[in-house]
Every structure is written in structure tokens, then in C-alpha cells.
Amino acid sequence: HAGHGGRQRFLLKLSGEAFAGGGGLGVDPDVVHAMAREIAAVVRDGYEIAIVIGGGNFFRGAELQQRGMDRARSDYMGMLGTVMNCLALQDFLEKEGIDSRVQTAITMGQVAEPYIPLRAVRHLEKGRVVIFGAGMGMPYFSTDTTAAQRALEIDAEAMLMGKNGVDGVYDSDPKKNPDAVKFDALEYGEVITRDLKIADATAITLCRDNKLPILVFELLAEGNIARAVKGEKIGTLVSD
Numbered sequence: 262h263a264g265h266g267g268r269q270r271f272l273l274k275l276s277g278e279a280f281a282g283g284g285g286l287g288v289d290p291d292v293v294h295a296m297a298r299e300i301a302a303v304v305r306d307g308y309e310i311a312i313v314i315g316g317g318n319f320f321r322g323a324e325l326q327q328r329g330m331d332r333a334r335s336d337y338m339g340m341l342g343t344v345m346n347c348l349a350l351q352d353f354l355e356k357e358g359i360d361s362r363v364q365t366a367i368t369m370g371q372v373a374e375p376y377i378p379l380r381a382v383r384h385l386e387k388g389r390v391v392i393f394g395a396g397m398g399m400p401y402f403s404t405d406t407t408a409a410q411r412a413l414e415i416d417a418e419a420m421l422m423g424k425n426g427v428d429g430v431y432d433s434d435p436k437k438n439p440d441a442v443k444f445d446a447l448e449y450g451e452v453i454t455r456d457l458k459i460a461d462a463t464a465i466t467l468c469r470d471n472k473l474p475i476l477v478f479e480l481l482a483e484g485n486i487a488r489a490v491k492g493e494k495i496g497t498l499v500s501d
């Protein structure tokens with residue numbers, strides 16, 4: 262459906278890992294620029310795009326916890342990492358001539374607006390990209406759960422989950438098992454019972470309970486973000 266003055270609105274979840282490029286840690290400006298070009302193209306095509314970015318290229322709270330740090334503090338570090346990714350993407354969107362706003366769940370007035378849902382919607386209606394940073398602002402949550410929650414609150418059509426190095430959901434890890442089989446479509450229940458690693462369970466149940474479709478696709482393949490918003494058959498679609 263198209264309920265926003267004829268324009269379709271999507272929530273795009275970008276994994277933090279993708280931002281690192283081959284480097285593994287930090288931000289690779291070439292990769293971010295390539296993503297910004299793809300996003301700019303769909304915005305010019307008239308789609309409304311809101312984005313949640315992960316922070317796995319900097320810190321994951323659970324990993325720091327395993328190495329002896331306090332979990333909640335580690336999670337805050339993880340959330341702060343996502344904000345650096347947001348600023349990098351904002352910079353390259355600007356270079357592509359696309360207006361954007363970063364809104365963070367942890368207030369940091371010098372670099373971003375606070376998360377204000379109605380204002381986010383106004384930005385989208387004006388053709389701006391809205392980039393949500395700092396996750397939910399709460400330890401023990403993930404940016405996948407944040408993406409689902411933001412998608413629901415801004416009334417997006419679907420959550421588009423761009424993955425790094427995998428083109429959909431498989432019955433086993435395709436990097437380890439050459440016979441792994443890809444699903445074109447899945448029901449929420451199957452994702453949970455088969456324990457398929459698309460997103461954490463909190464995110465999946467939030468989508469299931471509110472019937473928010475999830476498209477899992479390869480993020481860095483050229484033209485894929487456009488294919489995803491246009492509803493072309495790529496990746497794996499998770500729905501009822």
C-alpha cells in the first residue's frame with residue numbers, strides 16, 4: 262500500500278559490519294559512499310527512506326562483556342558506535358545532494374536531533390532521509406529490534422535488512438555448508454522454530470506481532486536497495 266501521499270516509506274537496516282568494508286573495524290569511506298549513492302537514487306525515485314545502522318564495526322556489548330566488562334556500559338559503547346556510522350552516512354548523503362537528519366536515542370545535541378517520531382515523519386514527508394542512531398538508547402537491546410520498532414512507529418511498509426556478504430536466509434550457514442539452501446520466503450514462526458539467525462528473537466517477535474514484513478538481502482550488491490524498495494524478487498521475504 263502507499264499511504265503517505267502516494268509515496269512508499271521503508272525502514273532500511275544497515276549492518277555496522279558493512280561500514281567497515283574489508284577492514285573489519287571502523288568506517289571505510291568508499292563503502293559508505295557507495296551505499297549513499299544507492300540510497301540517494303531511491304530517494305530521487307520518490308521513496309521515503311528511514312535508516313537504522315548497527316554498530317558491530319565498533320563494539321558489540323555482548324563481546325565486551327565476555328572479555329570482562331560490565332554489560333550495560335559495554336552496550337552504551339555499542340550504541341555510541343552506531344552514531345559514528347550515522348554521521349558518516351549523513352556526510353555522503355549530503356555529498357549526493359540528499360538532505361538528511363540524524364536522530365539519536367541518546368541525546369547529543371551538537372551532532373544530532375533527539376529521537377522525535379513525529380518530527381522524523383515530517384522530515385520523511387519533505388524528502389529527507391532520517392537516520393536513527395544510538396539504537397533504542399537502552400542496554401540489552403539490538404539495532405535489529407530498534408529497526409523493527411522504528412519501522413512500526415513511523416508506519417513503514419517493511420523492514421529491509423541489508424546484510425553483508427549473504428543474499429538471503431539459508432537453512433544453514435552458506436559460508437560453511439556448500440549445500441545450504443536459500444529460502445525465497447519464510448513465515449515468522451519458521452524463523453523462530455528453526456532458530457534462523459536473521460535478527461534477534463525480540464526483533465522477530467515484534468515484527469510478527471505487528472505483521473511487519475522483513476526483506477533480508479545482500480546490501481552491497483549494486484542496485485539491490487532499489488530492487489528491494491521496488492519489490493523485486495531478491496533475498497528472502499519474511500511475512501505471515
Ligand code: UDP
Pocket residue numbers: 275276277278314315316317318320321322323335336337338339340343395396397398399400401402403404405407
Ligand atoms: N545496543 C544496545 N541497545 C540498542 C542497540 C544497540 O545496547 O538498542 C548495543 C549493543 O551492545 C550492540 C551494539 O550496540 O551489540 C551494536 O549494535 P548491533 O550489535 O545491533 O549492531 P550490528 O550487529 O547490526 O552491526
